[in-house]
Amino acid sequence: MDDSPYFRPAALDDILMDAAELGFTLSCEDRTGSLLATLAASKPGGHLAELGTGVGAGAAWLLHGMRPDAHLISAETDTVRQAIAAKHLGHDPRVAFETIDADTWIDTYSGPPLALAYVDCRPGKFHRLDDLLDLLEPGGLYVVDDLLPQPTWPSDHEPRVARLLSQLPARTNLVGTAVSWASGLFVGVRT
Numbered sequence: 282m283d284d285s286p287y288f289r290p291a292a293l294d295d296i297l298m299d300a301a302e303l304g305f306t307l308s309c310e311d312r313t314g315s316l317l318a319t320l321a322a323s324k325p326g327g328h329l330a331e332l333g334t335g336v337g338a339g340a341a342w343l344l345h346g347m348r349p350d351a352h353l354i355s356a357e358t359d360t361v362r363q364a365i366a367a368k369h370l371g372h373d374p375r376v377a378f379e380t381i382d383a384d385t386w387i388d389t390y391s392g393p394p395l396a397l398a399y400v401d402c403r404p405g406k407f408h409r410l411d412d413l414l415d416l417l418e419p420g421g422l423y424v425v426d427d428l429l430p431q432p433t434w435p436s437d438h439e440p441r442v443a444r445l446l447s448q449l450p451a452r453t454n455l456v457g458t459a460v461s462w463a464s465g466l467f468v469g470v471r472t
């Protein structure tokens with residue numbers, strides 16, 4: 282079985298070229314992106330969020346799957362990284378890039394309940410998990426990646442991931458599945 286994606290966002294290769302020039306190595310991998318696009322396609326009219334834009338690879342995949350009436354907010358603290366995402370994707374009226382700490386974003390988000398949250402930084406993943414889940418609509422999707430050891434992990438990161446993986450099954454408002462595929466994923470549904 283060839284599990285490599287059979288579609289590719291138009292802007293992705295240019296985004297990855299800019300990432301390489303910047304030395305940014307944390308973009309999601311293609312299989313994860315393909316899954317993000319697939320899940321995003323299941324949420325017509327949905328309000329989606331990505332915490333940790335990076336340079337926009339994940340956003341490109343999400344936008345690829347999103348229906349015309351869906352919306353994406355992507356939050357990031359690093360203006361240089363996010364400017365690359367905005368350069369390649371900012372023309373798309375479905376996306377808003379917000380330069381904001383994800384902790385603050387979780388505290389201040391006042392839009393409609395989220396249909397999907399792709400959480401790719403610490404707030405909403407390694408802490409503030411309950412607060413993030415509270416922002417999801419019933420049936421809303423919670424997606425995190427990089428749960429298998431990555432060369433980019435700092436030395437103290439493994440226990441953090443182990444703690445998250447042990448805590449997720451205890452959530453009474455989440456049904457999910459950990460997947461040893463791509464960089465290691467968890468896909469959950471807010472009940």
Ligand SMILES: C[S@@+](CC[C@H](N)C(=O)[O-])C[C@H]1O[C@@H](n2cnc3c(N)ncnc32)[C@H](O)[C@@H]1O
Pocket residue numbers: 307308309331332333334335336337338339340356357358359362381382383384401402403404
């Ligand atoms: C793994 S990268 C994101 C990759 C991107 N989501 C993708 O799929 O291509 C994580 C990003 O989160 C950003 N970040 C880290 N802590 C953050 C925080 N507290 N709030 C917002 N962004 C944060 C980093 O600057 C980095 O660009």
